[in-house]
Amino acid sequence: xxxxxxxxxxxxxxxxxxxxxxxxxxxxxxxxxxxxxxxxxxxxxxxxxxxxxxxxxxxxxxxxxxxxxxxxxxxxxxxxxxxxxxxxxxxxxxxxxxxxxxxxxxxxxxxxxxxxxxxxxxxxxxxxxxxxxxxxxxxxxxxxxxxxxxxxxxxxxxxxxxxxxxxxxxxxxxxxxxxxxxxxxxxxxxxxxxxxxxxxxxxxxxxxxxxxxxxxxxxxxxxxxxxxxxxxxxxxxxxxxxxxxxxxxxxxxxxxxxxxxxxxxxxxxxxxxxxxxxxxxxxxxxxxxx
Amino acid sequence: xxxxxxxxxxxxxxxxxxxxxxxxxxxxxxxxxxxxxxxxxxxxxxxxxxxxxxxxxxxxxxxxxxxxxxxxxxxxxxxxxxxxxxxxxxxxxxxxxxxxxxxxxxxxxxxxxxxxxxxxxxxxxxxxxxxxxxxxxxxxxxxxxxxxxxxxxxxxxxxxxxxxxxxxxxxxxxxxxxxxxxxxxxxxxxxxxxxxxxxxxxxxxxxxxxxxxxxxxxxxxxxxxxxxxxxxxxxxxxxxxxxxxxxxxxxxxxxxxxxxxxxxxxxxxxxxxxxxxxxxxxxxxxxxxxxxxxxxxxxxxxxxxxxxxxxxxxxxxxxxxxxxxxxxxxxxxxxxxxxxxxxxxxxxxxxxxxxxxxxxxxxxxxxxxxxxxxxxxxxxxxxxxxxxxxxxxxxxxxxxxxxxxxxxxxxxxxxxxxxxxxxxxxxxxxxxxxxxxxxxxxxxxxxxxxxxxxxxxxxxxxxxxxxxxxxxxxxxxxxxxxxxxxxxxxxxxxxxxxxxxxxxxxxxxxxxxxxxxxxxxxxxxxxxxxxxxxxxxxxxxxxxxxxxxxxxxxxxxxxxxxxxxxxxxxxxxxxxxxxxxxxxxxxxxxxxxxxxxxxxxxxxxxxxxxxxxxxxxxxxxxxxxxxxxxxxxxxxxxxx
Numbered sequence: 001x002x003x004x005x006x007x008x009x010x011x012x013x014x015x016x017x018x019x020x021x022x023x024x025x026x027x028x029x030x031x032x033x034x035x036x037x038x039x040x041x042x043x044x045x046x047x048x049x050x051x052x053x054x055x056x057x058x059x060x061x062x063x064x065x066x067x068x069x070x071x072x073x074x075x076x077x078x079x080x081x082x083x084x085x086x087x088x089x090x091x092x093x094x095x096x097x098x099x100x101x102x103x104x105x106x107x108x109x110x111x112x113x114x115x116x117x118x119x120x121x122x123x124x125x126x127x128x129x130x131x132x133x134x135x136x137x138x139x140x141x142x143x144x145x146x147x148x149x150x151x152x153x154x155x156x157x158x159x160x161x162x163x164x165x166x167x168x169x170x171x172x173x174x175x176x177x178x179x180x181x182x183x184x185x186x187x188x189x190x191x192x193x194x195x196x197x198x199x200x201x202x203x204x205x206x207x208x209x210x211x212x213x214x215x216x217x218x219x220x221x222x223x224x225x226x227x228x229x230x231x232x233x234x235x236x237x238x239x240x241x242x243x244x245x246x247x248x249x250x251x252x253x254x255x256x257x258x259x260x261x262x263x264x265x266x267x268x269x270x271x272x273x274x275x276x277x278x279x280x281x282x283x284x285x286x287x288x289x290x
Numbered sequence: 291x292x293x294x295x296x297x298x299x300x301x302x303x304x305x306x307x308x309x310x311x312x313x314x315x316x317x318x319x320x321x322x323x324x325x326x327x328x329x330x331x332x333x334x335x336x337x338x339x340x341x342x343x344x345x346x347x348x349x350x351x352x353x354x355x356x357x358x359x360x361x362x363x364x365x366x367x368x369x370x371x372x373x374x375x376x377x378x379x380x381x382x383x384x385x386x387x388x389x390x391x392x393x394x395x396x397x398x399x400x401x402x403x404x405x406x407x408x409x410x411x412x413x414x415x416x417x418x419x420x421x422x423x424x425x426x427x428x429x430x431x432x433x434x435x436x437x438x439x440x441x442x443x444x445x446x447x448x449x450x451x452x453x454x455x456x457x458x459x460x461x462x463x464x465x466x467x468x469x470x471x472x473x474x475x476x477x478x479x480x481x482x483x484x485x486x487x488x489x490x491x492x493x494x495x496x497x498x499x500x501x502x503x504x505x506x507x508x509x510x511x512x513x514x515x516x517x518x519x520x521x522x523x524x525x526x527x528x529x530x531x532x533x534x535x536x537x538x539x540x541x542x543x544x545x546x547x548x549x550x551x552x553x554x555x556x557x558x559x560x561x562x563x564x565x566x567x568x569x570x571x572x573x574x575x576x577x578x579x580x581x582x583x584x585x586x587x588x589x590x591x592x593x594x595x596x597x598x599x600x601x602x603x604x605x606x607x608x609x610x611x612x613x614x615x616x617x618x619x620x621x622x623x624x625x626x627x628x629x630x631x632x633x634x635x636x637x638x639x640x641x642x643x644x645x646x647x648x649x650x651x652x653x654x655x656x657x658x659x660x661x662x663x664x665x666x667x668x669x670x671x672x673x674x675x676x677x678x679x680x681x682x683x684x685x686x687x688x689x690x691x692x693x694x695x696x697x698x699x700x701x702x703x704x705x706x707x708x709x710x711x712x713x714x715x716x717x718x719x720x721x722x723x724x725x726x727x728x729x730x731x732x733x734x735x736x737x738x739x740x741x742x743x744x745x746x747x748x749x750x751x752x753x754x755x756x757x758x759x760x761x762x763x764x765x766x767x768x769x770x771x772x773x774x775x776x777x778x779x780x781x782x783x784x785x786x787x788x789x790x791x792x793x794x795x796x797x798x799x800x801x802x803x804x805x806x807x808x809x810x811x812x813x814x815x816x817x818x819x820x821x822x823x824x825x826x827x828x829x830x831x832x833x834x835x836x837x838x839x840x841x842x843x844x845x846x847x848x849x850x851x852x853x854x855x856x857x858x859x860x861x862x863x864x865x866x867x868x869x870x871x872x873x874x875x876x877x878x879x880x881x882x883x884x885x886x887x888x889x890x891x892x893x894x895x896x897x898x899x900x901x902x903x904x905x906x907x908x909x910x911x912x913x914x915x916x917x918x919x920x921x922x923x924x925x926x927x928x929x930x
Contacts, residue, residue, distance in 0.1 A: 006726070016350075029688075037521055043332075044332050044333060047333065047338075047340070049338065049341070049394050051347070051398070052396070052706075053395075053396040053398055053435070053436060053437070054436075055397060055398040055437055056398060057342075057345065057398055058341060058342075058345060060337070060341065062332055070332045075341055075827070076828075076829070077421075077422040077424070078398060079424055079426070079442065079828070080828050080829075081422055081423075081424050081828050081829040082828055082829030082830045083421065083422070083431075083829060084343075084344075095334075101840075102826060102829055102830045102831055103831065103853070103929075103930070105853065105854040106854065108344075110336070110340060112334055112336045120335065120336070122336045122340070124340060124344070127854070128771055128816065130816060130817065131352065132343070132344065132352065133343060133350045133352050133353070134350060134351045134352025134353075135352075137336075137339075137350070138353075139335040139336060147335045149339050151337075151350055151351045154350060154351075156349070157339065157348070159335055159339070161333075161337065172333065174338055174339065174342065174348070183338070183342055183347065183348070185333075185338055220677075223439050225436070225437075225439070230875065243438075243439075244438065245431055245434050245436050245438055259294060
């Protein structure tokens with residue numbers, strides 16, 4: 001069952017009655033609160049992999065047949081550079097995965113054990129028969145949704161699956177042996193809603209009528225690189241309010257009514273966008289009037 | 291076997307529903323799970339570690355996470371050194387007062403170069419790797435250590451240079467053969483300047499008027515024996531045009547180090563000179579390779595002179611980075627192969643260089659005004675200067691050596707580790723042996739000298755073996771898997787007692803090929819992976835290349851160059867005229883990485899792919915192709 005959280009934010013009409021130099025009228029805009037949900041309980045269309053500094057490293061897309069069976073996946077760098085594509089061949093209790101490059105050349109094949117919870121060794125062998133990891137790689141289920149990753153019986157990493165209340169996978173952590181997260185992955189649903197862990201807790205735009213300033217207030221759940229921009233209805237960026245790293249917590253910024261060319265902004269509608277780490281997470285339509 | 295499996299894969303991909311997978315020769319229909327798949331089936335515990343490990347992020351026993359310091363820059367306040375650690379995908383800050391690492395900045399890809407803003411608040415880090423070669427500049431806040439912005443630039447971007455006013459960043463796009471101009475304030479690439487093949491290092495004059503760029507390989511045919519050489523390119527930054535392209539002495543290649551004197555008058559560029567016209571019978575006196583430094587007069591856009599860095603009886607192989615002490619008294623040249631540092635009196639060097647004669651093979655030139663010392667670091671490729679101190683990073687030792695220069699012979703040493711030492715695995719040890727000239731008789735050269743980055747040096751060499759004639763250096767990529775190895779097939783394979791590796795050690799390094807030395811080189815060659823072509827679009831064949839793939843099959847190129855390695859591993863007559871050798875059939879080279887291995891054929895007679903394809907005796911079917919078809923075919927071959 002889909003659970004797309006949509007928030008409709010409507011600003012009070014009160015400012016409109018004030019004889020202000022700048023009037024902002026807030027239109028109702030659907031805002032997706034990121035980081036809350038996965039649309040389908042189990043189907044995953046995309047995994048985004050980050051390091052512990054929130055650098056986006058890779059993403060993986062999953063393919064399904066008409067019956068809903070997972071038939072393969074592709075791996076991309078974060079700028080969408082294609083790295084490899086993999087298809088599956090179940091065999092007994094294991095699955096052989098064959099990976100190919102852009103020209104359909106065999107890159108490597110992987111065999112993993114399929115018995116859930118069991119110690120499941122896997123090996124990845126490249127096109128010339130070379131073992132990519134040196135063999136002896138194992139996964140051991142240590143507790144519910146927690147695995148130890150070991151090589152030659154030495155535990156190097158831990159893996160942790162996290163699920164939302166509806167049972168859908170929300171995040172996978174790769175931890176070092178001391179339990180610190182070093183990489184993590186978050187999933188994306190079929191509808192394209194990215195379940196990013198960073199999210200704005202709130203996002204409001206208001207004016208100080210007497211001074212003609214636009215004030216923007218938002219809260220960050222995690223440290224993020226924040227861009228706050230005004231766009232014309234045609235999509236042209238007309239003002240850049242903010243472009244910097246900010247810590248988690250509440251933040252407030254003011255726009256003095258001037259655009260990128262330092263000239264005063266004209267009357268009319270524009271869009272105020274809040275972008276976190278390159279992804280626009282919220283947008284509000286405003287109307288400027290002098 | 292591989293070829294057959296590959297055909298099966300193609301058939302499966304062509305199948306309408308993609309509901310087939312493949313194992314060897316058998317196609318098996320996937321067993322479709324009943325109902326909705328659950329998350330752990332789709333994301334099995336192996337998935338993330340496997341992907342991260344293959345991408346070089348997650349450490350495994352087979353592939354430990356080495357640091358591999360590859361670039362350094364001093365902070366403007368001289369309190370810190372930033373060190374780009376390539377394979378660890380991070381930059382660390384070294385506190386120069388305590389010689390300890392105080393900050394680690396993680397990056398999304400492998401760092402290849404560093405530049406720091408004048409106020410020290412922003413670090414510009416070029417990133418690219420063989421996994422993900424599309425280059426980017428990561429703009430890092432030095433206080434928080436976080437990447438604030440990613441600016442897309444070119445293929446295997448490296449060597450960022452910030453203009454003195456801090457407004458413009460220049461980046462070498464190694465395999466795009468151009469320079470990116472980046473608006474450092476807006477954080478966007480604004481233009482590209484085409485330059486000579488493979489721009490590798492860059493520097494800018496103090497007034498910001500001239501950007502100097504060196505290229506790592508010659509762009510000519512190898513048969514142009516009277517002129518083949520790398521060049522130093524001068525770019526007018528105001529007009530964004532190439533002002534001059536200055537050729538170095540014949541045989542010059544591997545221009546990896548570059549710096550400008552503080553007065554902006556001269557540029558120094560390190561390079562090798564391959565004396566390829568001589569039969570490689572001895573090493574003494576730089577007979578095969580000498581290790582040199584070019585001095586360029588920037589204002590007059592000419593080569594002032596070229597000096598020999600070696601001694602008459604001993605080489606200092608693979609000169610790499612250059613720096614100048616804060617008092618402008620000494621030039622410091624780092625030699626990655628011989629693991630040494632050469633310190634030269636700058637004032638006296640310029641006096642001798644301006645004398646007017648060609649000094650490129652004169653050992654006496656800087657004798658008496660230089661001092662060469664050996665270092666404890668391994669694979670010393672990079673240095674950063676703070677006043678009289680040279681901070682030197684060992685690519686293979688993951689350590690630093692700090693040399694304080696009080697005078698030519700007044701040197702004091704200190705050292706520190708920048709990570710915990712890890713034992714070298716086979717390929718890593720092989721890479722180290724490959725670049726280590728201390729193994730060579732009199733330290734004149736390493737394997738890397740003729741095979742930079744295990745790829746060709748674009749020169750023709752006559753080796754020291756019976757009935758040997760000039761031959762172009764071959765790409766080592768996949769050489770282990772495509773015997774025979776040499777053009778004439780004189781060696782049965784890369785490995786083994788009679789193979790190229792051991793015979794090369796004996797014939798070119800002039801030492802005994804012990805197994806301790808040769809076996810890691812076997813591993814290195816086995817593990818070599820191709821660099822994805824800059825012609826790929828987001829990692830995939832372009833529309834033109836897809837059409838070219840069809841033409842490739844249609845006109846029968848696959849007969850001699852069948853996938854997946856694009857060689858039939860046989861001897862074929864490509865009809866290339868050879869004035870030296872009566873033989874006409876040569877080992878068919880793999881086409882993988884053909885885009886970076888110019889010049890082509892056993893003599894290097896062609897420096898672009900289209901000329902090679904159009905040679906009628908090489909590919910009969912190509913002559914009837916339309917121009918569009920030919921372009922598509924070239925696009926495909928250049929994408930492999």
